[in-house]
Amino acid sequence: MDILTTRTLRYTDEGGGTEEDVVLTIFVPFEQDDGQWLCVFDFEPPIKPRFMKGCGVDIIQAFVHCLIFARLSFETTRWSRTGHWQGLRDCGLPMNKGPWPDQPPEIPPPEDNPGTLEVFATRRLGCPDETGAATELLLTVFKPYQAEGDTWKCAFAFGPSETAPIRHGTGADFIEAALDGLALARATYESMLPKGWAPASENLLDCDDLPFKIGRSFWTGGPTS
Structure with missing residues (x-):
């Protein structure tokens, strides 16, 4: 599987009090024969079970579900007690069924399309x-x-x-x-x-x-x- 992206999470080692890394790897989503899309993730050091996945009707849904499941997997470990990404205790990963914002976000004005984006x-x-x-x-x-x-x-x-x-x-x-x-x-x-x-x-x-x-x-x- 090809790697789509990685993110390095941090946690404090309970023994020495030093910060350690946990690397989250997200692999490129792929389509199965039945039309369902899968997006696989893994951690290093490993979190068992390995190579878990999110699924969905398209790439977008599979990618979002993958990140939700990655957060849930990390939260099963002792690392999550002090784990963070850039100081965010949720590690910047989405969660299902959250509070609804009081106000809709400000939508930026559209820009010209360069026609070269992937x-x-x-x-x-x-x-x-x-x-x-x-x-x-x-x-x-x-x-x-x-x-x-x-x-x-x-x-x-x-x-x-x-x-x-x-x-x-x-x-x-x-x-x-x-x-x-x-x-x-x-x-x-x-x-x-x-x-x-x-x-x-x-x-x-x-x-x-x-x-x-x-x-x-x-x-x-x-x-x-």
């Missing part, structure tokens, strides 16, 4: 036309990349990957930028929908499984639009 995942969403019927809207999530300094960016667009205007999520690494981008994509999509509207077609999805953000913490679930 696509990470796409999803066919339902969006209402002028009559309220569901039409297809393509969500494109681009692969996070390191920008200036220690900042990572994850662009997303609603429309063709080479021409649709983009917005960016940001973070301190690949994972945080990806989660921030997905959270902004969810908020942007929900701002397009009339309250209570949902796509009726089985072939068109929504963004209810994407994370939302409170501070630097990410959660899934919560109210739908």
